[in-house]
Amino acid sequence: MEQAWLSWSSGKDSALALHELRASGDREVTGLVTTLDVEADRVAMHGVRRALVEAQADALGLPLHLVELPWPCPNEVYEQRMSPALAAAKDSGARLLAFGDLYLADIRAYREQSLAGTGLTAVFPLWERPTTELAGQVLRSGIRAVITCVDPRQAPRELAGRWYDRTLVDGLPPGVDPCGENGEFHTFVVDGPDFAHPLDVRVGDITDRDGFVYADVLPA
Secondary structure, three states: OEEEEEEOOOOHHHHHHHHHHHHHOOEEEEEEEEEEEOOOOEEOOOOOEHHHHHHHHHHHOOOEEEEEEOOOOOHHHHHHHHHHHHHHHHHOOOOEEEOOOOOOHHHHHHHHHHOOOOOOEEEOOOOOOOHHHHHHHHHHHOOEEEEEEEOOOOOOHHHOOOEOOHHHHHOOOOOOOOOOOOOOEEEEEEEOOOOOOOOOEEEEEEEEEOOEEEEEEEEO
16 A cells, blocks of 8 residues: 655645545555644644644544745745655655645646655645535535635635634635635635644634734634
């Protein structure tokens, strides 16, 4: 069985990718890797606190490798900071690095290029599945997530802090991807089929920062 680490954003697509990998029967996920904005001490873009992503990893029973990044982060610095994490994945026995990307070809090409020469191969378990179908799969699987970040240029700011459920998905305006693949919104998962127990959280303040709308998720 091939061992894989998963690029873990803390959101629903990562959770569904993990579930798909575990269900495949021929790939074993042995670690998670997450990037943090070191100044805010939060997951980059998603705005999720370090303690909460650590709680996710604990509930999933997987080791978490945190990569601390400055913000803003030039690409060369990103690659420099990621290098030890990739080496750690390989040294642990992993030969695959999985991503929850859905259909952005330029992102996939960058992922594959960045792993060249590392001994790791990029895999994309959700690739090119229709996002309406994937949104339904997320909901049916029992993955429960809250929207933590919204790009108000692409989606209604009122989505921040709402739960990702059928009512929300069915009410999205035309042009908003139901999985937020174009960066319209990002989520934080509190429960799912691979969680040993749900995380008890509450939604705190809604704030504007750097052109985005963030919902602060806190331990209940």
